Amino acid sequence: MTHQPSKRIPTDSPATHGSTRELRADARRNRQRVLQTAQRLFAQEGLGVSLDEIARQSGVGPGTVHRHFPTKEALYLAVSIDQLEHLVAEGAALAATDDPAAVFTLLSHMMTNGAENSTVKSALTAAEFDLRIAAPEVAANLTGHVANLLDRARAAGTVREDITVDEVMALVAGTFAAIHHANAQASPTRSAHIGRIILDGLRPQSR
Structure with a gap:
């Protein structure tokens, strides 16, 4: 069986880039409104919603949406990257605090975000898109914040000493699968409960 490389959207699409610095201010605002x-x-109605309907509810013309996101897959990818960037910003803000348990806050929000965007993530997986390839800098920055907060928590004794950042990231990904398996994507209460069970496994065990 031959290996199929992860697919990429066209390189001239704005959705390929994690940054929108080259766009004019009004174009950036429109793009963010669309995202x-x-x-x-997508969370409320599923992936069947049309680009034209997204344009209508965003208050922009269909041409604006199609110009930024020529395909649905480009929009799925851009939504996911945008959410990663928000998590990176939150990780940076948490790193600036002295909270030894801040890693649990960030991981909890990562799990919640994954549950809320599970349909988009499933579509990207089905289309063989890998965010670590499509947005390597953003993905690396988020992992870096998790690693730094994990080190702080380990030094404070709020997480087990034998856990690594790779294992933590794997657990976050596994949480998405657990929430999907429990059909809890549409229930913030149930998905948060599943997340707490998994996060509890990172805490030091009482002897």
Whole structure:
């Protein structure tokens, strides 16, 4: 069986890039409005919602959406990267605090975000997209924040000493699968409960 490389969207699409610095201010605002609307509609109505409907509810013309996101897959990818960037910003903010348990806050929000965007993530997986390839810098930055917060928590004794950042990231990914298996994507209470069970496994065990 031959290896199939992860697919990539066209390199001239704005969705390929984690940064929108080259866009004009009004174009950036429109793009962000489209991403926020798309995330909400995908979570509420599924992936069948059309680009034209996303444009209508974003308050922009269909041409604006199609110009930024020529395909649904490009939009899925952009939504996921945008959410990663928000998590990176949160990780940076938590790193600036002295909270020894901040890693649990970040991981909890990563799990919640994954549950809320499970349909988009499933679509990317089915299309053989890998965010670590599509947005390597953003993915690396998020992992770096988790690693730093994990080191702080380990030094404070709030996490077990034998846990590594790779294992933590694997557990986060596994949480998405657990939430999907329990059909709890649409229930913030149930998905958060599953996340807490998994996070409890990172805490030092009482003897």
